[in-house]
Amino acid sequence: xxxxxxxxxxNGFYVHFTEWNSNLKIKPLIKTLKKEDLxxxxxxxxxxxxxxxxxxxxxxxxxxxxxxxxxxxxxxVYTALAR
Numbered sequence: 632x633x634x635x636x637x638x639x640x641x642n643g644f645y646v647h648f649t650e651w652n653s654n655l656k657i658k659p660l661i662k663t664l665k666k667e668d669l670x671x672x673x674x675x676x677x678x679x680x681x682x683x684x685x686x687x688x689x690x691x692x693x694x695x696x697x698x699x700x701x702x703x704x705x706x707x708v709y710t711a712l713a714r
Contacts (some may be wrong), residue, residue, distance in 0.1 A: 632703050645700040649687055656681040 632648060639646045652661050661679055664671060695702050 632705055636703055641674050648703045649693045650705045652683055654683045654686045
């Protein structure tokens with residue numbers, strides 16, 4: 632993905648790269664849940680990941696796309712569906 636980003640940028644495109652579990656509001660919660668092994672139900676853990684995706688989509692991805700910026704996503708909707 633990083634190579635693709637550099638290639639696109641070198642050809643004059645504006646590119647933004649977004650990573651899985653990177654939302655600043657939700658990432659600390661995900662790290663805590665993974666580290667502390669709280670035996671939470673799988674649907675709850677999945678909802679936390681879905682919240683991360685939704686927050687990034689609303690606050691980061693859609694605005695970039697509307698501005699004409701190419702958005703490269705490290706895992707996206709299908710990863711969340713597979714979980």
